[in-house]
Amino acid sequence: MLLQNTIKLILEEVVKNTLNLPITKDELVIQRTKAEFEGDYTLVLFGLVKKYKLKPDEIGEQIGTTACQQHASIFKSFNLLKGFLNFSLQDQCLLDFLENTYPNADFGKAFPHTKRVMVEYSSPNTNKPLHLGHLRNIFLGWSIAELLKERGYDVTKSCVVNDRGIHICKSMIAWQLFANGATPASTGQKGDHFVGDYYVKFNDAHKAQVEEGLAAGLSKEQAEREAPIMKATQQLLQDWEAGKKEVLELWNRMNQWVYTGFEETYTKIGADFDKTYYESQTYLLGKQFVEQGLANGTFYKKDDGSIWIDLTEEGLDEKLVLRKDGTSVYITQDLGLAEQKFQEYKYEQSIYVIADEQNYHMKVLQLILQKLNKPYATGIYHLSYGMVELPSGKMKSREGTVVDADDLIAEMIQVASAKTEELGKVKDFSSEELDKLYQTLALGALKFYLLRVDPKKKMIFNPQESIDFQGFTGPFIQYTYARIQSILRKETPAASLPMQKHLEKEERDLLISLEQFPAVLDQAVTEHNPSVVALYVFTIAKLFNTFYTQHSIMNAGTAEIRQLRLRLAMLTATVIKKSMSLLGIEVPGRM
RNA sequence: GGUCCGGUAGCUCAGUUGAAUAGAGCAACUGCCUUCUAAGCAGUAGGUCAUUGGUUUGAAUCCAAUCCGGAUCACCA
Structure with a gap:
């Protein structure tokens, strides 16, 4: 047992007996003795003094003396200073610890138990390479998963890849328009960077077209929506959803380029996953929840056919869960994915490593699951982390201040x-x-x-x-x-x-x-x-x-x-x- | 505007279930390599813990108000 716990148990016993008080160990404050004082561990007496109206010097003397007499194998001596009872430990008990522990390369490892935990981390989009923000996420998620394993949990590392949607279509359109058939192989470029470049090309082209639109007298919103390249992108998304063969082929091909690039980076930084979910395969999940929620009155339908949940009683807002055209939104997908993960892994805890900009979203997710009486709702834990900023401020892709993961690592090397x-x-x-x-x-x-x-x-x-x-x-x-x-x-x-x-x-x-x-x-x-x-x-x-x-x-x-x-x-x-x-x-x- | 998070040394951060003189690292300055790796060690200097008030034997830590910064409140993801 840990020394500090042993000490706590002993002192609890000693205090109970010598002072004849019904002490619980939560009432005892034990801490490392500060470097400037003599001793190893300190019992802070103020709590006892206050609660039972005792004199610190008297009880300190009694506790110290009794502890040293009755537990001479642990305590060598004590000193008392203004309500702090400082104990020096016997060298021998530290030496015993050393003797028992030094050959054990597994020191720190706890016995395995059956508590199952999922840790979801990384979760990139497939339209650009990984950057510094992802690195914080990945290192955190990976480390917390390993820590859980070390302390005996049964851990599954998972990753959700956002592989579909309008952002992917943007890279696809740009590639169709500007690439002339170029590939990572033909250019010698890493696949994720290659695709990311076309995402940037999309934005450049779009911007130029918006300016033309503005010059022609359109409103900003109109110009953005009506730009030819944007309309083509929308069309591509529809074709994708309709399952059009050429579109799916290109989508697959470009995503593969990205995955090859990601894999290279993951290998280099030592990230690994037991299970990867692809949004293209999970985005339709969760619609079942809409039926359930409507049936038990958690959700309600507006006149236009859209479906909502009212969280105002919980201090939040009304939240859309299904669009009027019947398609699901992000939160709906997440509900579905939470259910699928639970069905597959029966986790007790499901940790989501996601930046703190999504605090609200994660709160809503958990709340909806609770309202739907899902048993796993309480096991949802949002490991929320702060954004990584530069001395000059936030990283902005538009201003080109995003720190690329591969570049950064190369520089460090x-x-x-x-x-x-x-x-x-x-x-x-x-x-x-x-x-x-x-x-x-x-x-x-x-x-x-x-x-x-x-x-x-x-x-x-x-x-x-x-x-x-x-x-x-x-x-x-x-x-x-x-x-x-x-x-x-x-x-x-x-x-x-x-x-x-x-x-x-x-x-x-x-x-x-x-x-x-x-x-x-x-x-x-x-x-x-x-x-x-x-x-x-x-x-x-x-x-x-x-x-x-x-x-x-x-x-x-x-x-x-x-x-x-x-x-x-x-x-x-x-x-x-x-x-x-x-x-x-x-x-x-x-x- | 509502909600949430933050403000500690020049910089980056610990410390926040209340407890001894608020701690590290970097940067600055001073010493220490004929002895197991000097990517190290020892030391000096640097603080109205955002502000004000309150609770307490005791507050960076708890409460209230104020100021400053950030996130979020999309039929985006």
Whole structure:
């Protein structure tokens, strides 16, 4: 059991008995002792003092004395300071933890259970390549899925591809008009970028035609709608829905180009999915809900035939669920897809990694499912994350400020390579090993940079800062790991050899933090927040580096001390490696 | 206008079930490589926690009002 929990249970017992009070453990505030005071864990007495009108000095003395007497194997000593009861732990209980844990490469892994969770993330459109915003989504979704797995959940990663609709038709029209039969193969371009370029060409052509229309005296709205290229696009959409063969063929062909491109990027960044849904196959789902909703009075029909739900009592608005022409809208499709996912996977929780601009939409989705008495409604969880902005403001495709994912990664690899060469520590690496290292460092920097911030908050992507390799960064932590490996290559701990029974300050600080690893993972899972892990692994790396510069491992004073430190180093490496891998980041043996 | 989210050091962020002198990283400045990787370590400097009022033994954290920024409220997705 975790030390902090053990301590809490013990102190609960001690407080109950010594003070003869009906304490529950929720009333006890236990925290790490602040660095400037002596001790490891602190019981904050103010709550007790207030509730039971006691004197902090008296009860502190009683609790401290009793705890140390009755649980001498855990508590070494205590001190009392203005309502804070600070306990120092016995070295031995920390050493026991180290001894039991260092050989376990699975430290942190919980027993599997049967709770099933779906995590939907990425969910791109097929009309343009992935950009920085997608990367935050993908890294987040992937990491939260892995964290859930680590803590024993049965996880299915899913992706919904928005592969149909007017936006796809725009790229198709532009290709028909301007491509002269060009393909990604004939131009040597990555498929998603290739198609994205035609989407841009559509917009350029459309814009020009709108200006002509305006010049001819049309209103802006008219000009936009009546532009020939737009009308052709509308026609294409109708033909698509009618199942016209040539249209479907072109649609398929262009989407395949995009998928090939996406696949390449996904492989590079290590994203994977167990199940992919295509909107073209699911957009008709959900109409069944309309019947159900009308039947039980949740929905109502307006005179023009459109169907709505009234959510004003819940503080929201009226929401359309079926157009007057009988076609479904986005929310209707989502209702259908939620049902299909549930039928297929019987999930207890279904996590949607979607930007916070859709908070309202997701609220409505859950509310409608509740009103339709769907058992899985409560399991819907919107992992809402803030948009990624640039120091200059929001990314705008119209202004060409969108940061392309592939370009960004290539740039990071460049920087990683330049820095590595500059330091010249791996001159003996083969070019394959170098490429691998550059990629590990580049993606480590990028992923850590995007994951270290609380997902809920919007974040500023500063290109200069993101390629930083010092301080609170992925490479700093990777470097710490490589340092440890360099020692472990020389010597690994030997279980048969005894280790030192006393801990230096830097050793205990590190050990106490290492012990919290499983609790940190639980926190990350409950909060759906990988940044908790990023923050944690950074403090571990810092604690290790502080220890490392003050105490030699290989040249420790005695063989016992060396054994202790080798074990400590090994456990630190395990925790770093696991933390990073849960963030999707690899760690190099050398760098 | 309604609803929701945010405002902490020059910059980027932790800390928000109330608790000790509000913490990191970057940038600035000062030291430390004949000793396990200096992509490191140690230190200095930097704060009216948006503002005002309230609750409390105790408030960045809770409440109210105000100011500023953002999202959303489509027969778009």
